[in-house]
Amino acid sequence: MRRIAVSSFILAVLLAASVSAASPKPEIVGIGGQVRGREARVKFTLQNAFTPEMVEALKSGIEISFKTVVRVERVHHGWFNTTLGEIKFSRSVKYDVLARVYRLNREGQEDLLPDIHAALAGMTRYEVAVPVFIDAESGKTYRAYVRIRLDRVGLSEPLRSIFFISSLWDVETDWARGYLTAP
Amino acid sequence: MTQSSETLLEKERAKRRRERFAIGIVAVLIAGLTFLEANLAALGGSVAFTSNIVIFALININVVLIVLLIYLVTRNVFKLILDRKRNILGAKIRSRLVLIFIGFSLVPTILLFVAAANITTTSIKSWIGGRVGVALTGALEMARGKLEQEANRLTGIAGDAALRFPRGASIGEAVEILGTAREKLPAGTVLMLADAKGIIASSGETPQGVPAEILSRLKGMKFTEKDDVSATLVGDIFASSVRKLPDGRLLIAVKTLPSGEANSIREIAKAYDEYHQVRLLDDPIRASYIAVLILITLLIVFAASWMGIYLAKQITVPVQLLAEGTEKVARGDLDVRLDYRSDDEFGHLVSSFNRMTGDLKEMKRNLEEANVSLSSTFEELRRRTQFIEAILTNISTGVIVIDRHNRIAMINKVAEKLLSIKTEKVLGKPYKEVIREEHFEAIRALSREVGEGAGRQVERQIDLPLGGKKISLRVSVTVLNGGAGEYLGLVVAFDDLSQAMRLQKVLAWREVARRIAHEIRNPLTPIQLSTERMQKKYSAAHEGDAAFAECTQTILSEVATLKHLVEEFTRFARMPAPVFKEGDLSEELRSVVETYRAAHPGVSWEIETEAIPHAWFDPFQLRRALTNLLENAAAALGGKGAVRVGCVHEPELGRVRISVADDGPGIHPEDRERLFEPYFSRKAGGTGLGLAIVSAVASDHGGTVRARDNEPRGAVFEMEFPIGPKGRG
Secondary structure (H helix, E strand, O other): OHHHHHHHHHHHHHHHHHHHOOOOOOEEEEEEEEEEOOEEEEEEEEEOOOOHHHHHHHHOOOEEEEEEEEEEEEOOOOOOOEEEEEEEEEEEEEEEOOOOEEEEEEOOEEEEEOOHHHHHHHHHEEEEEEEOOOOOOOOOOEEEEEEEEEEEEEOOHHHHHHHOOOOOOOOEOOOEEEEEEOO | OOHHHHHHHHHHHHHHHHHHHHHHHHHHHHHHHHHHHHHHHHHOOOOOHHHOHHHHHHHHHHHHHHHHHHHHHHHHHHHHHHHHHOOOOOHHHHHHHHHHHHHHHHHHHHHHHHHHHHHHHHHHHHHHHOOHHHHHHHHHHHHHHHHHHHHHHHHHHHHHHHHHOOOOOOHHHHHHHHHHHHOOOOOOEEEEEEEOOEEEEEOOOOOOOHHHHHHHHHOOOOOOOOOOOEEEEEOOOEEEEEEEOOOOOEEEEEEEOOHHHHHHHHHHHHHHHHHHHHHHOHHHHHHHHHHHHHHHHHHHHHHHHHHHHHHHHHHHHHHHHHHHHHHHHHOOOOOOOOOOOOOOHHHHHHHHHHHHHHHHHHHHHHHHHHHHHHHHHHHHHHHHHHHHHHHHHHOOOEEEEEEOOOEEEEEOHHHHHHOOOOHHHHOOOEHHHHOOHHHHHHHHHHHHHHOOOOOOEEEEEEEEEEOOEEEEEEEEEEEEEOOOOOEEEEEEEEEEHHHHHHHHHHHHHHHHHHHHHHHHHHHHHHHHHHHHHHHHHHOOOOOOOHHHHHHHHHHHHHHHHHHHHHHHHHHHHOOOOOOOEEEOHHHHHHHHHHHHHHHOOOEEEEEEEOOOOOEEEOHHHHHHHHHHHHHHHHHHHOOOEEEEEEEEEEOOOOEEEEEEEEOOOOOOHHHOOOOOOOOOOOOOOOOOOHHHHHHHHHHHOOOEEEEEEOOOOOEEEEEEEEOOHHHHO
C-alpha cells in the first residue's frame, strides 16, 4: 500500500514538473549599460515572454502589461554589495481595433505602432535610466539586477469578476543580473 | 501480556491499518487529480490556462474539498459502522439520518449541477458562437467605413488647401491661408499645418490629443498616392487626411465626430474587444464556471453532510441519553439524571424523563417502606400461621376447615391420617364431593344441626366405618364468623375415641382383674391345701380308687391353673408406670429381633430401620410390647414364614412408628375390633392379655397401636408414639 502511494505521488510530481517544463520560460538577457555620474543606463532584452497564445490574445484586443524592477548595485568584493538605486515601471501594449494600430505605452509615453512586430519589440527591448544616490566611480564594479513579471491583462470587468484576478499568464522571470561599465 | 492489553494492541494495529488505507486512497486521488489538472491544458483549447493561478486555485480548492469530504465522510461512515457493530445506542438511527440527508442533498444537487453546467455551457456557446460576433464585426466595419469616407472627403479638402500654399510659405502666410479656408470648411473640420516639430498653424481650435496621435502614427508611415503626397487616418473620434506639401511640411485636414457618434463608435469598439476576449477565453470561462459550480455543489454536499451529522447528533444524543437512562432504570438505577438542556421537544422529553425517574424513586421508596411494613406484617402472619399449623399438626385432634363456599380449605395431618385421605386431592373441592357415601348421612345430620347460626357449635360422638373397621369419633362442628358477623365457614374437629375407649376398657379390665385376682386368690390356697390334705389323709383309704386320685389331682391342677391366671391378672392389673430414657430405638428393636431369630430359625426375620434420632421410651415396657407382637407373629406363622420389623421417623408429626408385619393368615375381620381388648384370644391357652399389654404400653408412651392387613397377605401391627420427652406425659 505504501509503495503504491509513494509511486503515485512521485508520478504526480514528475507529471507536474514535465508540464511546467513544456513551454520555454521567460528570461532576461543582454543586461548591460553604463554608470555615469548619478545615473545608470541599463539595457536588456526580455525573451520568450510572448507565447503564441499571448500574441493571439494581444491581437484580439487584450492589453498586456509588464511590471519591471531594475536595481543597480555597487559590487564590493568580500563585503556586502550596496544598492545604489532602483526603479519600478510598467510597460503595456494594446491593439486599437478601430485605428488598427498597437498602442505601446512606455514609461508614460504612448507610441502608436502599425504592426505586431514593432509592438512586441517595444515590449521586450529596454533601455532605462536608473538614478543612483552617489556619483559613480570610474573603474569600479557595478551590477544591474532586473526582474519582469506580467502586471495585468486588460480584461473587461465581467471577465475580471469571473476570474477574480486579471492575470491569465504566469509571466515572471527570475532575477537576472549583468555588469555595468563605469567609464 | 494480558488479554485486555492484547486486545488493545490489536485494536491499535487495526486503527493504523485503517489510517494507512485512508492515506493511500487520498494519495492516489491526489496523484490522479494532479494528472487530470495537467491534462486539462491539452483538453482546454488554445489558451495556456495551465499557468492560470485562478484555475489552479479553484481546482486545488476542489481537490482539497474532495479529499476533505472523502476523509470526513469515510471517517464518519467508519465511525457509524463501528458504532453499529458495537451496538452503541443511537448508531442505527444516526446512520440512517446521515444517509437520508446525504441522499436528499446529493440527488438534487447533482441534478442542479448537471442542469446548471449544461445551461452555462450552452449559454456561452450561443453567446460566442452566435451572430453576436458577426454583428459586432459588421458594426465595427460600418463605423470604420464611415470614418474612412470622411477621411476620403477630407482628402479633397486638404488637396484644395494645399494648392493655395506657395512653396516655402511663412507661418503668417499659412495662418492667413488657413483662416481664409476656414469659412469654406464643413462643420467640425479643421485644417492644420505641421512640420517635424508639430502643429505650426491651424484654421481653428484643434481637437485635444488628435494632432499628437496623427503625428505619432505618421512616423515612418508611407503615403498611399504615387507621388506620396496624401494619406488617410482614422481614429475612434476622428477622420483625417494628410497632404504632404512640396516643402516637406504636412497639411492635415481633421474632422472630429460629434460626441454622440464618437461614444457610439467607442462602445462598438469596446464591445468588439470584449467579444474577442471572451471568444479567446471561451474554455477558461467555461472551465471556471464548471469549477465554480463544482465548488458550489461540493459545498452544498459538504454542508448537507455536516448538517445531516449535526442534526443526527442533535437527535441521537438525547435519544442515546434517554436510551442509556432507560437501560439504567430498567436495571434498577433510579438515580439517573440526564444532563441535557434544550428548549425543544427533546429538552422537554429529557426533563420529563428526569421527573419520571424522580417520581419513580419516590414511589420506590414508598413501596419499599410499604414492603417493609408488609413484610413485617407478613412475617407476623407467617409466624402465626406457622404457629397455628404447628398446633394443628401436633394436636391429636383432626381438623378440617370448610370455607363459605363449602369447599375444603384446610386439613391437618391428623385428620388426613385418621380419615385416610390425601390433602392435595381434596383441598379446594366441595366437601360433599369428598365425603364418602357411608359418611354422608352422619355429616349431613351434623351440618343440619349446626345450621349457620353465629357462633354455633355442635359436638357429637359418631361411629364411622373406615378401612373395614369402625372408629368412634367425637366430632365438633363450629361455625366461623368474621368480625362483622359474616359467615366464613365451618371448623370440623374430631378426636379418635377408639384409643380412649380402648384405654378405658383396659382400665376397667384391670380393675376387674384386680378384683378377680383378689377374690379368687384367697380361696385358692385353702382349696389347694385342703385337697393336698385330703390326698395325704385319704390316699391310703382310697388306694386303688382312681377316681379319688384323679379328682384331687384335677382340683390341684385347676387350682394351679387358676393361680397362674390370677398371677397374670395381677401382673396386668399392676403394670408399673413407665420409666422413660433417651435411647437408640433401632438398637433396641434389633436386640429383640435377634432373640427371636435364634428361637425361631424357620422364620425369616428382617429389620428395616432408617436413621432415627434418639427417642424417649421405657426400654423394659417397649421390649415387653415388642416381645408380645413378635410372639404373636411367630405363633401366627406356625414356625415358617417371614416377619419384617420396621421403624420410621415422621418429622412432621414428631413421632416414630414401629411396625411388625408378617405373611401369616392375617386378622379375621370380625376380630379386628376386639384385638386389643384384654382376654380376647383365638389362641388355645392364650390369656388374651398380650395385645392389651401392647396397647397399654403404647398408651403409656402417649401413642397408639393399630392393626391392618398386610399386602399381599398377613397382618401388620403398628405402634406409634412421640419421639420427644413430651411423650412421657
